[in-house]
Amino acid sequence: MITKAIIPVAGWGTRRLPITKVIEKSMLPVGNRPLVDYSVQELIEAGVTDIYMVISNVEPCQVREFYNENLALNQYLIDRGKKDRLELAQTLPEGVTIHYTTQDPAGKYGTAVPIAMVVEEYSIDEPVLVFMGDDFVWNPGGPSSARSLIESVKNDSDSAILGVKVASSEVDKYGVLSVKNDNLTGIVEKPDTEDAPSNLISVSKYIMSPALLDEIVKYVHDNDFGPQDQEYMVTDPIDTYIKNGGSMRVVATDGEYLDGGSVEGWLHANNVVCGSKK
Helix, strand or coil: CCCEEEEECCCCCHHHCCHHHCCCHHHCEECCEEHHHHHHHHHHHCCCCEEEEEEECCCCCHHHHHHCCCHHHHHHHHHCCCHHHHHHHCCCCCCCEEEEEEECCCCCCCCHHHHHHHHHHHCCCCCEEEECCCEEEECCCCCCHHHHHHHHCCCCCCEEEEEEECCHHHHHHCEEEEEECCEEEEEEECCCHHHCCCCEEEEEEEEECHHHHHHHHHHHHHCCCCCCCCCCCCHHHHHHHHHCCCCEEEEEECCEEEECCCHHHHHHHHHHHHHHCC
């Protein structure tokens, strides 16, 4: 059973300035909850008990404050006869621990870096779920992304990637999964509609085996990209892992990908989530 997950939430969120000058991107609200909490609660529901969040070295850290116990608020609710709201203030259930790793925004940059940092700091040698902290897949009434991924793997050497179905006319906006016999053979970035290998897009939701995690750590260590040269993208070590014989199962979902990285995407996420609760 997979009980560990990594969620990178560091970075300045420059695409969402000026609001991200004072609010961390992963803490932007969708409905009445921050973006990152949709992933956190989904992972907890799927059986994850240890979550490793990679945060920026900027204080105060809003993500950490959100998941910490607020004793003053709890006492206020009790004193004012609002005990029914105590459960809403408990953002982390008993038995679940969030571990924090600090990433310097001035250091190496890209999706592979925070994963490598956690693996090394905590000596992780078992499969983990990896979810980015500023997006999620909305699938009310259907299986969550985390559960679908967990159910797809058979043993500790298996890796998996989530694929979200989109209209063929939309594939040129995303990294599109190339699939053979339900396994990933590559990711094609923003292909023309007629050249797209499928209508499944990558949304950075994974199960990563120990072998793949090792490949990511090696990739970050073995390359020295300058700050304006190239990001340390996790798709690079994934490609190497596959070329070296590793397998990554593709798990398709009918859920809708919601992204808070742009104003338009964030507004759409709010409309979808709030609209479904009417």
